[in-house]
Amino acid sequence: MSDDLRLFDFQETAADQIAGAASEWVEYFAQDGPLYFGKTPIPFIGHLKAVTGAGKTPILAKIVGDLSPAIILWTSKSSAVADQTYRNLNGKYAHLLPPHTQVVRERPSRAEWEQLLDATAGVTIWVTTVGSWNEAEFAQSEGSESARLNMHRPQKDWGGDRSPWDQLRSAPQRPLWVVYDESHNQTGTQLEQLIGLRPIGFLLASATPPTGEQFDNFAEVVKADEQASAIAAHGRYQVPTREVVEHHLLKHTIVVENFDSDADQLLDAAVSLHREITN
Secondary structure (H helix, E strand, O other), X not given: OOOOOOOOHHXXXXXXXXXXXXXXXXXXXXXXXXXXXXXXXXXXXXXXXXXXXXXXXXXXXXXXXXXXXXXXXXXXXXXXXXXXXXXXXXXXXXXXXXXXXEEEOOOOOHHHHHHHHHOOOOEEEEEEEHHHOOHHHHHHHOOOHHHOOOOOOOOOOOOOOOOHHHXXXXXOOOXXXXXXXXXXXXXHHHHHXXXXXXXXXXXXXXXXXXXXXXXXXHHHHHXXXXXXXXXXXXXXXXXXXXXXXXXXXXXXXXXOOOOOOOHHHHXXXXXXXXXXXXX
């Protein structure tokens, strides 16, 4: 008998519905191209709403495993969450991903980076913190170690003469998807930067729906297209809290593990988690 972690039925249902909607979105626009808002192609926006403890990471892993071939920019505000995600995707959740999936951290080797850009098959997941690509946050930190990396600047030891962000926007041979874990911490500026990469789609995991002027504009355009609107609705899934409770997964204690972040950031994260648990 395999020791691999198996998803509960409610987790499988969530993953299958969102992955199915993502595939429908790609298929619908495969022939004539995507919808546009101005000159910006409108990405698929999947939203997984679930309380803490519902198993968002394995659900997301199962979803991205169905998107092959793909590059996944998997990001989170918390460096502790990013570190844990990297370990789990390489460990107990690896079987949820396609064989030979490559999971790399913020500072990949030159070989890993070249493979990420040049490969035409399979899945590569680049696990990052928001601070590594959020220009505004990097500027405020004055280049401190908490930012770890500025993807908007060249990283010559592994990325060459062009910034990783520029290369990620223009050089990949596979579709780009963005996974934003704990996306209730996102800001409009962050979303604009991610939209600038022109990903095929977003997979957002949070207790609250994504917000921002760009997303609102996208929603208006999608709403006017009957089939796109139906697919978009199919891409939103709320995990029933009762299922999480019945499977004894609901967390009753908030544990703060990220000692590298600013106090304000830690407090914001703690307040968000408390709302998830008590609502």
